[in-house]
Amino acid sequence: MTRSGYFNDLHNWLISEDFTSTRQARLHKAYVAWLSLLANPLAFAGFAVVVLLILIATLAPIITLHDPVSQDLTMALKAPSAAHWFGTDEFGRDVYARLVYGARTTLYISILVTVIVAPIGFVIGAMSGYLSGWIDVVLMRITDIFLSFPSLVLALAFSAALGPGIENAVIAIALTVWPPIARLARAETLTFRNADFVVAAELQGAGMWRILLRHIVPLCAPSIVVRLTLNMSSIILTAAGLGFLGLGAQPPMPEWGAMAASGRQYLLDAWWLTTIPGIAILTVSLAFNLLGDGLRDIMDPRNA
Amino acid sequence: MSIAQTTEHPYQGSRKLLSGLRKIATSFAVILTTLFGLLVITFIVGRMVPADPVIAVIGDQADQATYDRVFTEMGLDRPLYVQFGHYLTDIAKLDFGQSHVTKNPVASDLARVFPATLELATLATLIGACFGVPLGVLAAVRKGTWVDHVARVVGLLGYSTPIFWLGTIVILVFYAKFGLIPAGGRIDIYNEGLVEGPTNSLLIDSLLAREWDVFWSAMHHVITPALILGYAAMAYLSRMSRSFMLEQLRQEYILTARAKGLGKWPIIWRHAFRNIRVQLLTVVALAYCGLLDGTVLIETVFAWPGLGQYLTSALFFADMNAVLGSVLLIGIISIAINLLSDIVYRFIDPRTR
Numbered sequence: 329m330t331r332s333g334y335f336n337d338l339h340n341w342l343i344s345e346d347f348t349s350t351r352q353a354r355l356h357k358a359y360v361a362w363l364s365l366l367a368n369p370l371a372f373a374g375f376a377v378v379v380l381l382i383l384i385a386t387l388a389p390i391i392t393l394h395d396p397v398s399q400d401l402t403m404a405l406k407a408p409s410a411a412h413w414f415g416t417d418e419f420g421r422d423v424y425a426r427l428v429y430g431a432r433t434t435l436y437i438s439i440l441v442t443v444i445v446a447p448i449g450f451v452i453g454a455m456s457g458y459l460s461g462w463i464d465v466v467l468m469r470i471t472d473i474f475l476s477f478p479s480l481v482l483a484l485a486f487s488a489a490l491g492p493g494i495e496n497a498v499i500a501i502a503l504t505v506w507p508p509i510a511r512l513a514r515a516e517t518l519t520f521r522n523a524d525f526v527v528a529a530e531l532q533g534a535g536m537w538r539i540l541l542r543h544i545v546p547l548c549a550p551s552i553v554v555r556l557t558l559n560m561s562s563i564i565l566t567a568a569g570l571g572f573l574g575l576g577a578q579p580p581m582p583e584w585g586a587m588a589a590s591g592r593q594y595l596l597d598a599w600w601l602t603t604i605p606g607i608a609i610l611t612v613s614l615a616f617n618l619l620g621d622g623l624r625d626i627m628d629p630r631n632a
Numbered sequence: 633m634s635i636a637q638t639t640e641h642p643y644q645g646s647r648k649l650l651s652g653l654r655k656i657a658t659s660f661a662v663i664l665t666t667l668f669g670l671l672v673i674t675f676i677v678g679r680m681v682p683a684d685p686v687i688a689v690i691g692d693q694a695d696q697a698t699y700d701r702v703f704t705e706m707g708l709d710r711p712l713y714v715q716f717g718h719y720l721t722d723i724a725k726l727d728f729g730q731s732h733v734t735k736n737p738v739a740s741d742l743a744r745v746f747p748a749t750l751e752l753a754t755l756a757t758l759i760g761a762c763f764g765v766p767l768g769v770l771a772a773v774r775k776g777t778w779v780d781h782v783a784r785v786v787g788l789l790g791y792s793t794p795i796f797w798l799g800t801i802v803i804l805v806f807y808a809k810f811g812l813i814p815a816g817g818r819i820d821i822y823n824e825g826l827v828e829g830p831t832n833s834l835l836i837d838s839l840l841a842r843e844w845d846v847f848w849s850a851m852h853h854v855i856t857p858a859l860i861l862g863y864a865a866m867a868y869l870s871r872m873s874r875s876f877m878l879e880q881l882r883q884e885y886i887l888t889a890r891a892k893g894l895g896k897w898p899i900i901w902r903h904a905f906r907n908i909r910v911q912l913l914t915v916v917a918l919a920y921c922g923l924l925d926g927t928v929l930i931e932t933v934f935a936w937p938g939l940g941q942y943l944t945s946a947l948f949f950a951d952m953n954a955v956l957g958s959v960l961l962i963g964i965i966s967i968a969i970n971l972l973s974d975i976v977y978r979f980i981d982p983r984t985r
Contacts, residue, residue: 469662473669476966477959478925481943485673485959488947489680565794569929572796573944588797592933595800596808603804606797614792621788 364626371622377615385431394422396429397580405598415600418590423600426582427608433583434612437498437567437576438560444502446556449509450548454540456510457517468514471507479504479562480569487575494583497576501566505559512555516548550627558620561613568609584609663971670963674956675719679712681952728960729953733946738957741942746961747832748818749931749938753923755835755858760865760923761916767866768873772881773900783870790867795926799860799933806856813856816935820849857934861926865919872915873908880904910981917973921966 341352342359365372384391394412403420406412414423456467474482486500520526520543529539570576571585579586584605591601686703694702703709707718722729728738771783806813814820819834835854838847880886881904889899924939931940939958946954 469665470669472662473666473673476666476670476970477673477963478921478966480925480928481959481962482673484928484943484947485677485955488950488952488955489677561792565792568794569796572794572929573932573947575947585794585796588794588800592800595804599804602797602800606794606801609794609797610789610792613794614788617788617792 361626365622368622368625370618371625374615374618374620374622377611378619381431381435381612381615384428385435388428388432392422392425392428394425396421396425396582405594405601407598408600414604415598417587417598417601418594421580423587423604426587427584427604430582430584430587430605430608431612433494433577433581434564434567434609437494437501438563440498441502441505441563442556442560444498445506445509445559446552448502449506450513450545450552452506453510453513453515454517454544454548455536457514457521458536458540458544460521464514467510471510474504474507475511477504480566483566483570484573484575487570492575492578494577494581497567497570500570501563504566505563508559509552509555512551513548516551517544520544520547554620554624554627557616557623560616561620564609564613564616659971659974663967666967667964670960670967671720671723672716674960674963675716677959678719678952678956679715681950723960728957731946731954732951733949733954738953741954742939742957742961745937745939745942748936749924749927749940751833751835752854752858752861752931752936752938753920753927755854756861756923756926757865757916757920759858759862760869760919763862764866764869765873765912768870769877769900769905771870771874772877775878780874783874787867787871790864791871793864795860795864796929796933798863799857799930802856802860803933814853816853816933818850818853818937819846820853857930857936861923861930864926865923868919868922869912869915873912876908876911877904880907910977913973913976913980917969920969924962924965 342356345356347353347356365375398421400416400420403412403416404418406416406420408415412422412424414427417423417426452467452471456464456471482504483497483500486503487496490496490499517540526539526543529543534542567576567583568585568588571583571587572589574586574589577583577586579590587605588602588609591598591603591605594601686699686706686708690698690702707715710718726739728742730736731738731741734741767783767786771780774780802813803815807815834850835847838844838850881900883904886899886904889903894903927936927938928940928943930936931938932944935941939961943955943958943962946952946958
C-alpha cells in the first residue's frame with residue numbers, strides 16, 4: 329500500500345513504538361487493532377455489515393420512499409419490482425421499507441439488552457470472584473439456575489408472563505443473557521484476584537469497588553467485549569424467534585422475525601415475504617459472529 | 633462440615649468411599665437447589681401474569697360472592713410462601729393444573745406430547761454429533777487448510793441461521809417446489825394409529841413391531857426437521873471439537889508418539905481423540921439442551937406434535953398452566969441431561985475415580 333504525505337507521516341507516528349505521550353501509546357494500540365481487523369477479511373466483512381446496519385437504521389427515513397406501516401390493500405402481495413424492490417406484503421406495505429425500519433427494531437433490542445446485561449453480569453461475576461466464600465456460592469448457584477434453562481424457553485416464559493411487546497421482550501432476553509457474562513467475569517476476576525497489583529491496591533486501602541472498577545474492569549474488558557459481540561448474534565436470533573412466535577414487537581411495528589412469520593401464510597404465492605427478512609436476520613447475525621471471532625483473535629489472543 | 637476431614641480413618645479404602653459419598657451428596661444438593669430455583673422461577677412467572685386466575689376459572693359473568701369464594705378456594709388470600717408451599721406439593725404430586733385449551737390435566741398432555749420431542753431432539757443430536765465431531769477433528773488436524781475454512785463457514789452459518797426461517801425455506805423448496813418431503817406432522821394419515829408401542833417413539837415402536845411402512849413414513853417425516861436441528865447442533869459440536877482437538881495436538885505426548893514412529897491417524901484417534909471424549913460428552917449434553925430451544929421453533933414450523941408445539945399453542949391461548957408445565961418440564965430435562973453427562977463423565981474419566 330502506498331501512502332503519501334500526511335497519511336504516511338500519520339501512519340509512521342501511529343505505528344512507531346517510541347511513544348512520546350500516553351495519547352500516542354493509546355492511539356497506537358487502537359491503530360494496530362484496526363490494522364489487524366483490516367488484515368482479517370472475514371472479521372472486516374462482519375464489521376462492515378454492522379456499520380452498514382447502523383447506517384441503515386439511522387438513515388431509514390432518507391433511504392426509503394414508502395411508509396413502513398401505512399396500508400394499501402390494492403397493492404397487496406406484489407412481487408419485487410422497480411417501485412417495490414422487495415415486493416409488498418399482505419397489507420400492501422413496502423417490504424423494503426419495513427426491512428429498513430426493522431433494522432431499527434433489531435438494533436434497539438440488541439443494544440438495549442447488551443447495555444442492561446453487561447453491567448449486571450460483570451457486577452455479579454466480579455463480586456462472586458472477588459469476595460469468594462458463601463457470596464460466591466450463592467451468586468453462582470443463581471447463575472446456574474438461569475443457565476439450566478434453554479434460553480429461548482426461559483425468554484418465552486417471561487414474555488408470556490409480562491405480555492407481548494418489545495420492552496418485555498428486551499427484559500425477557502436480558503434475563504437469559506446475563507449468566508454467561510457473569511460466569512466469564514468471575515473466571516477473569518479469579519485469575520487476577522491474587523495478583524500482586526491487586527494486593528498492593530488493597531494494602532493501600534482501596535475498597536472492593538475501586539479495585540473492581542479501576543483494576544479488574546480494564547483487564548476483563550477485552551474478553552467481555554468479545555463475548556458481548558458474539559452474544560449480539562444470539563440476542564438477534566432469540567428476538568427474531570420471539571417475534572416469529574408473536575411475542576416480540578407487536579404489529580404494525582416492523583420486526584424481521586414477525587415479518588418472516590406473517591409471510592408463512594403466503595409462502596407459495598409470495599416467497600419474498602419470508603425469504604427476505606430471514607436473509608436479513610442471517611446476514612446481521614453472521615456479521616456479529618464474524619466480528620466477534622475476529623475481535624477475539626485481536627483483543628484476546630489467549631483464546632485464539 | 634466435611635466428613636472426610638473429621639473422620640481420621642486409618643484405612644485408605646473407607647476414606648475414599650467417604651469422599652465418594654460426599655461428592656455424591658454435594659452433587660445431589662446442587663441438583664436440589666437448582667430444581668428448587670427452577671420452581672421458584674416458574675412460580676414467580678405464574679404470579680406475574682397480568683390475567684386474573686380467578687376469572688380464568690369462573691368467567692367474567694360471575695357475581696362477587698362467587699368470585700370471593702373461588703378466590704379463597706384457590707388459596708389466593710394466603711401469604712405468598714404458603715401459596716408456594718401449595719405449589720410445591722402440587723408439583724410433587726405431578727399436578728400441573730388443568731389446561732384451559734385441551735381441558736386435560738397438563739401432566740397427561742405433557743406425557744402425550746413429550747415422546748415426539750424426545751425422538752426429534754435425540755435424532756438431531758445424533759446427526760449433529762456424527763457429522764460435527766469428525767468435521768471438527770478434521771478441521772483441527774488440517775488447521776489453516778481449506779477443510780478448516782469449510783468447517784469454519786459451516787459452523788458460523790449454523791450459529792447464525794434463524795432455524796425457524798431455514799425450516800420454512802426448506803418446506804418451500806423441497807415440499808412446494810419438488811414434492812420430496814411431507815409438509816409436516818409426524819406420520820402419514822393412513823399410517824396413523826397403526827402402531828401402539830411401549831416407547832411412544834414411532835420410530836422405535838414400528839421397528840419393534842416390524843411395521844416397515846409405518847417406520848419409513850415416520851422416518852420420512854422426522855428426517856427433515858431432525859436434519860435442520862442437527863445442523864445447528866453440528867455447527868456447535870464441530871467448533872467445540874476443533875478447539876478441544878487443537879489443545880490436545882499441542883501437547884507433548886503427541887510429539888512423543890510421533891517420535892516413537894506412530895502413524896498420523898492412530899495418534900489422532902487413539903491418543904488425542906481419546907482425551908477429548910470426556911469434554912465432548914459435556915458439550916453434546918449442552919447441545920442436546922440447546923436443541924430443546926430449537927424444537928420449540930422447528931415444531932411450530934413442521935407441525936410436529938411435540939412439547940414445543942404444545943408450548944407455543946399454549947402461549948397463543950394464554951394457557952398459563954400449560955406454559956409453566958412445559959417450561960418446568962424442559963428445565964427438568966436440562967438438569968437431568970447435565971446430571972447424566974456428569975455421571976457418565978465420572979465413569980469414563982479415570983482422573984475422577
